[in-house]
Amino acid sequence: MIQSSAAAIILPCFPTQSPFHFPSKPARGGHVAPPFISNPSGALHVRCRSTSSVQARLPEEASSVRKHNQGIEPNFHPFRSSNSSSTERGDDDDDDDADSFxxxxxxxxxxxxxxxxxxVELVRAVHASILKIEEDTHLGNVLIGAYLKLGLVLDAYQVFKNLSEPNVVSYSSLISGFAKSNREFEAAELFFRMRSSGVEPNEYSFVAILTACMRASRFELGCQVHALGIKMGFTDYVFVANALMALYGKSGGCLDSAIQLFEEMPERDITSWNTVISSLVDGSLYEKALKFGRDLVKIDEFRVDELTLLTLLTACTGCHAVKQGKEIHGHATRLGLATSLSLCNAMIGFYSKCGTIENALTVFDTMQIRDVITWTQLISAYMEFGLVDSAVKTFEKMPERNAISYNAILAGFSHNSQGLNALNFFxxxxxxxxxxxxxxxxxxxxxxxxLADLETSRQIHGFVTKFGYGSNAHIEASLLDMYTRCGRMRDAEILYSTQNNPIALTSMMSGYARNGQPDEAISHFHRSLSEGKLAMDEAALTTALGVCGALGFRELGKQIHSFVVKAGFEADVGVGNSLVSMYSKCGEMDEAIKSFDAMSARDVVSWNSLIAGHVLHREGDKALALWSSMEKAGVxxxxxxxxLLISAYKHTSSDLVDHCRTMFLSMKPTYGIEPASEHYASFVGVLGxxxxxxxxxxMILELPFEPDVSIWRALLDSCRLHVNTTVGRRVAKRILAMEPRDPSTFVLISNLYSASGRWHCAEATRQEMREKGMMRKQPCRSWIIHENEIHSFYARDVSHPQSMDIYRGLEVLILECMRAGYEPDTSFVLQEVEEYQKKEFLFYHSAKLAATYGLLTTSPGQVIRVVKNVVVCGDCHSFLKHVSAVSGREISLRDGSGFHFFSDGQCSCRDYW
Structure with a gap:
């Protein structure tokens, strides 16, 4: 080791004013003049002399230290005591003076x-030599610093303990070393010991203890240190104020204090600006962080450094500020930082989230130096844009790969719903x-x-357990999510019973909601909350709000919103998105818009959530207007x-099919998004x-790929809407050939024939369903929420405690509606029974029962809110229109197609759904 070190140090030529020069002579009186003096900042400086001879001697000196401590008498004795005679050394007086120094x-x-x-070997050798001479606190402090720089904290502490009179430098160095070595509590104890020993802290002591408080999240102690700093007058030091800002910024809830500190600073450096900007970014206050960035540029454009730009890029990514991100790119170019490797990698990440793949490729192509992070960022960008093949080709071209690169491909497959490819790659x-x-x-x-494959899910679970990750909280939650997606709710419940982590709780809630059990999800939420098992963090709140939206549970959703405000989670983008979605699904579009406008930062999901709300409410014109605002915002x-946008054209006030066609065709050339099956299905729905x-x-017949059943089903539904049996028969044959046992297809076909008056064809379809055992389909369900309880109903359901009153009320209501012109449409009854029995089946559909319960339990003037898990049938739709007329009440029904608002015998959907 010493040879390599020596060779390294012979090469450089020290400048004349190097801080490591030695004086040529000792001070008068034979005493060595102290080579170091302390400046106000605590830094150590050396008095200098020419070192032309010292350069060549350094390797020999280092070697002699080791030999001396091994008991070997070297030719050169750097530590010989000052009272050694010149005769023993064989040197003249001048040499004697020089060597004694x-x-x-x-x-x-x-x-x-x-x-x-x-x-390390040399440090220990020097330490051994120091032990043989008289104690020197300053020398001990330097030794402590050397050990700390090499990561040998315990060795540094041993040196500190052996100092008879440690000073403020001794304490500050060790406190800082403890703070940076995950020994924050020992750092705090040492600070208290320093105070009790009578040694007064200096500005570096405060920076060290504040760092320990920040790393240990001891914010109360940090506040006390802040008060002590004010009392002793150290908060005016720039680096002490910077440490305080970092502490308050880390706490999350004290961002206002960090900003106040920044604004009150009499002097700021670039670290001050970077600290306050990064604190705002960590707190998701992206737009405010960008404002501080603009202020910094106005004050001194060239003061901005690489860290500033990296932090501002993170802010731009967080709030999808495309324009500002491009400005930062240009600013980096002007400052000569555009070639920075880390900055270029960050730019690729930014453009993958907020730009186009062409932007990311431009940065990649102009980079002179690339590392494995660069290539991995490009892979992630391709995956983000759905360009899976390009991502795989990039992976194959990589000159070097690591585990992160492999994970980028694996996660990209999952992100793009390519489960089989992900499994093979794994x-x-x-x-x-x-x-x-x-x-x-x-x-x-x-x-x-x-994949929703039961056997594969079991194998993966076994592999995870064998691999030793079975107790990892995130993996446990993922396993629960996998089981619920595979429909294995019983297995999920068993797995959940063996776990005790908050992430699993939220996964279980999502699973219940996903499998058509949202009321069970709410019960699980209340039970876990009352037992103190559920930590109300961002993930739990997002899940709970999602369940409230699925159920249409407005009251509980508003209570959770209040908790969000009180707990300070409003700045979280995911929670804000969930609020927008929840209110829109609960029929409260005004509240959804308010929640959207109140968000301090938005991403593409925020805009999608509000657009989806307008589409759900059949407000196509408003959805398209929001799209214009989204484009202007550069998202x-x-x-x-x-x-969503293509679906919005189904609900516009005028025929905008040509406009929809233009948007559809511009997806790939303008936005780099390849139209998939869901886009074609939406466009077919618009045309229909x-x-x-x-x-x-x-258009379907001319597709460049084999259309899947969702596209044909969209066309079949259009045939039902416009009673086009000619096209409908052809489409039905294709669907039945692709999915011969899907009962929903047979129901669509039967309804199509019934709507056109072809009763014998409708009956033949029902008979085929009976022969194939398809009459037992998932039961339709409707529910209404009253006094914070979910009241569910199925067709001809008598399980409700008030079922007798409900049926009596419904019979009266049917008679009133029939007097007003309502005629039951028995074509929607698939059972093979007599006509009067068909009417009996028809009268007690779940939506009718739920609406009747709402009329009986709500006050006059209140809107009756019903939710149905499938698309409402034509007969129930007609019935509810008449109910709104005869009762004078407004009825809101949310079904699988969107919202229906019934009032005065009319529906907001204009009878097209």
Whole structure:
């Protein structure tokens, strides 16, 4: 080791004013003049002399230290005591004076030499030599610093304990070392010991203890230290104020204090600006962080450094500020930082979230130096844009790969719903011995959930358990999610019973909601909350709000919103998105818009949530107006955005099919999004809703790929809407060939024939369903929420405690509606019974029972709110229109197609749904 160190230090030529020069002569009186003096900042400086001869001697000195401590008498004795005679040394007087000076001076230099080249052996050798001379606190402090720089905290502490009179530098160095070595509590104890010993802290002591408080999240102690700093007058020091800002910024709830500190600083450096900006970014206050960035540029454009730009890019990504992100890119170019590797990597990440793949590729192509992070960022960008093949090709071209690169491909497959590819890739990773992490396992578990294959899910669970990650909270939650996606709710409940972590609680809630048990999800939420098992963090709140939206549970959703405000979760983008979605699904679009406007930062999901709300309320014109605002804001749309926007054209006030066609065709060239099956299905629905059924069929037949059943089913529904049995028969044959045992297809076909008066064909369809055993389908369900309780109803349901009153009320209501012109449509009854029995079946559909219960239990003037788990049938739709007329009450019904608002015998859907 010493040879390499020596060779390294011979090469450089020290400048004349190097801080490591030695004086040529000792001070008068034969005493060595102290080579270091303390400046106000606590830094150590060395008195200098020419070192032309010292350069060549350093390797010899270092070697002689080791030999001396091994009991070997070297030719050179850097630590010989000052009273050794010249006769013993064989030197003249001048040489005697020079060599006697080397005692402490060379020790100090060798300590710095050892830390510069990470030479632990040399530090220990110097330490051994120090033990043989008289104690020097300053020398001890330098030794403490050397050990700390090499990560040897316990060795530094041993040196500290052996100091008879440690000073403020001794304490401050060790407190700082403890704070940076995950020994924050020992750092705090040492600070208290320093105070009790009578040693007054300096500005560096305060920085050290504040760092410990921040890393240990001891914010109350940090506040006390802040008060002490004010009392002693140290808060005016820039770096003490910076440490205080970092402490308050880390606490999350004290961002206002951090900003106030910043604004009150008499002097700021770039670290001050970076600290306050990064604190705002950590607190998701992205727009405010960008404002501070603009202020910094106005004050001194060239003061901005690489860290500033990296932090501001994170803010731009967080709030999808495309324009500001591009400005930061240009600013980096002007400052000559555009070639920075870390900054370029961050730019690729930014453009993958907020720009286009072309932007990301431009940055990649202009980079002169690339590392594995660069290539991995490009893979993630391709996956983000759905360009899976390009991502795989990039992976294959990588000159070097690591586990993160493999995980990027694996997660990308799962993100793009390619579960089988993800599973195959994971198998390859295992065979090739790639290091697996909890992120790898979470991705492959997600892939199994996408496949919904029971046997594969069992195998993956066994692999995870064998691998030793079975007790990982995130993986446990992923396994629960996988089981619920596979429909294995019983297995999920068993697995959940063996776990005790808040993430599993939220996964179980999502699972109940996903499997058509939202009321069970709410019960689980209340039970866990009352037992104190549920931590109300962002994930739990997002899940709970999602369940409230699925149920239409407005009251509970508003209570959770109040908790969000009180707990300070409003700034979280995910929680804000859930609030927008919850209110829109509960029929409260005004509240959804308010929640959207109140968000301090938004992403593409925020915009999608509000657009989806307008589509759900059949407000196509408002959805398209919001899209215009989204474009002006520079937010890059994703695949889901276009599914929603295309669907919005079904609900516009005028025929905008040509406009919809233009948007559909611009997806790939303008936005880089390849139209998928869901986009074609939405576009077919638009064409069909406006009566272009034949054109829709022609477009499907000309598709460059084999259309899946969702596209044909959209066309079949359009045929039902416009009673086009000619096209409907052809479409039905295709669907039945693709999914011969799907009961929903037979129901659509039967309803199509019934709507056109072809009763014998409708009856033949029902008979075929009976022969194939399809009459037992998932029961339709409607519910209404009254006094914070969910009241569910099925067709001809008598399980409700007030069923007798409900049926009596419904009979009266049916008679009143029939007097007003209501005629039961028995074509929606699939059972083979007599006509009067069909009417009996028809009268007691779940939506009718729920609406009647609402009339009986709500006060006059209140809106009756019903939710149905499938699309409402035509007869129930007609019935509810008449109910709104005869009762004078407004009825809100949310079904599988969207909202129906019944008032005065009319419906907001204009009888097209």
């Amino acid at each position: 080397v005692d402490v001076d060379n020790l100090l230099y060798l300590l710095r030499f050892s830390t510069k080249y990470s030479d 198998t390859m990773m295992v065979r090739n011995g790639v290091e697996l992490s909890d992120f790898s396992l979470t991705s492959v578990i997600t892939a199994c959930g996408l 890059r749309p994703d695949s889901i955005t276009f599914v 809703s406006w009566g272009f059924v034949e054109e829709a069929e022609e």
